Amino acid sequence: MWSLSHITNEIHEWLSSTFNPTWTLIFEMVLAGVAVIGLFAVLGLVLVIMERKVSAWMQIRLGPNRVGPKGILQSTADTIKLMVKEGMTPSGADKFLFNLAPFIAMIVAMLLMAPLAFAKDFQLWDLNIGVLFVSAISSLSVISILMAGWASNNKYSLLGAMRSGAQIVSYELSAGLSVLSIVVLAGSLSVSDIINSQADGWWIFKGHIPAIIAFITFIIAVTAETNRAPFDLAEAESELTAGFHTEYSGMKFALFFLAEYVNVFIVCAIGATLFLGGWMPLHIGSWDGFNHAMDYIPSSIWFFGKTFFLIFLIMWFRWTFPRLRIDQLLNLEWKYLLPISMINLLLITAMAILKWHF
């Protein structure tokens, strides 16, 4: 049967039969790198046009509709424009850190791709602490923002970076706790184990109400972590012009922009993996007929379908809710999300010990 894992196996066998092991490894690493960069480019184009169309339709507008049929080539045209634009460095800036920051943002986003399972048996690196790896690496993304904000030598950038730092550091807690609740239920940190534990139903259905609460806190926390509205204080247009990337232009700005969208994709992919079963088709307990029918839909379509559903959810938040003030933001985290997710984690642990879940 046609599948992504089949293709990778074919490539691996052909490479192993043609070259010696070292060269095979090098070629496979290069292929994986090219695939990740290609996925980045496609994601950037698709997500930007999707965001613009979704925002337009939610605000009773038309959105981009001139470049290409129905405007779908708009983001391609924007990318070409950004690539040929001059990337300026302000004179008072710390040039080294200023130019390094967008690349750090991109590298962090690339590293986060490693443990994601895009389809059945299609994963770059199935390490046994996959989920912990993701939360560890995503805590590095704040560094690039702080770097960009400081190196720009601009008070708006610095304010944006400070806000974003406070926001990411505090929302990491509730995101981590809600991730942990699924780890408790699945009994493993490995992404493939978590997906396999959902073969008889997704955790959001199997885990009763506590899993749904964990899902809601997770979505709120990751929306804040990716600095998107209603938590976009770091780049609040009306207050700080563009926050930490005020001074960036051309391709360096494009890298920040791309990293933001790729981060959205990654957190949604993690959410889909943990709560909605990743590439696992919709299975219900022991209804074998139904489960077999669902298996005919390829696993990659399940994964991307769930991920894009969550991305749509986050975009829906962005174009519905007004921006929070900084004190409201911190109140929401420390007075509501954190206590709720702690109690929720206790409930889920009790549930996992007493085997109350399905």
Place this chain on the structure above:
Amino acid sequence: MNGSDIIFYLLAAMTLVCGLLAVTTRHIFRAAVFLLFSLIGVAGIYFWLQYEFIAAVQIVVYAGGIAVLIIFSIFLTQQAGDKLPKQRIDRKIFGALAAFCGFALVMIQVYGHTFFETEEGEVTVSVFNIGKKMLSITDGGYALPFEIISMLLLAAMIGCIVIALRTKKENS
């Protein structure tokens, strides 16, 4: 020299060069960033050793926690972009001496130690094993350190709350 060795030397070089730059640069923010890269290099060596759990903890605690804390304190205290004054020569000498003493101590230990190949089979570091070890009170278990650290964190949290409450009272 095979691929694995090359990766090790690259990671070691990154750690050492960034560590050296962290102490020689005169921009305090750059020093913090180089320190961060140095810590990430150490995490990379843990990954190379396939101790993924320790590597992830290294990144969470040092890179994601302590480095960000240092950067925040720089933001709150230092003027942007100011160069630090040049260090006095005696301080430089004492600093180099202290670093050399530490290095010598480690090297003496490493060379004095006889390494031998383990006969035990490969151990997979699953979450189950980590959790078991963390709570075991047998030889080599981490129950006592775990509890002591949790006491320390509790004390720190209570201290934070007390400080936060006091300033509020004075303001009103």
Place this chain on the structure above:
Amino acid sequence: MKFIVKYIKDIWGAITSLLKGMRRTLYYFTHHKEIITQQYPDNRDTLNLPERFKGEVVMPHDENNEHRCTGCQACELACPNGTIKVIFKNEINAEGKKKKAIDKLVYHLELCTMCNLCIEACPSDAIKMAQTFEHSVFDRNQLTKILNNPGSKIMEGVE
């Protein structure tokens, strides 16, 4: 206990109000007929301007080339930035009396902010806002308009 009840009520209120907002945006997202964007240069013939859109000040004349302006200068006084100038002439009416009447009502479109104060000030409804908006010209003198038609005179019975 009271605190906990309030806490839960807060959360419930927040969730329901947020869901209400999301329902509205989802409605707009799925109902493309509601889109209000006008694709202007393409739909010039079928352009659908809102009722209160204001383009420029005009003075309507009837078929006998008569207007309703008495020349009371209320519009000139009401205008915040001197857009309207009323120039008088003396006219001899049917009874042989001299009577003041407008010669020209000069309107500087380039100064006008479409604030509607002149229309509200006018006691005899002589001027109104038109919905034309394609005003660009190559010479700014063309923007200085005379609102009354040449040879027009005041309508009978308007004081």
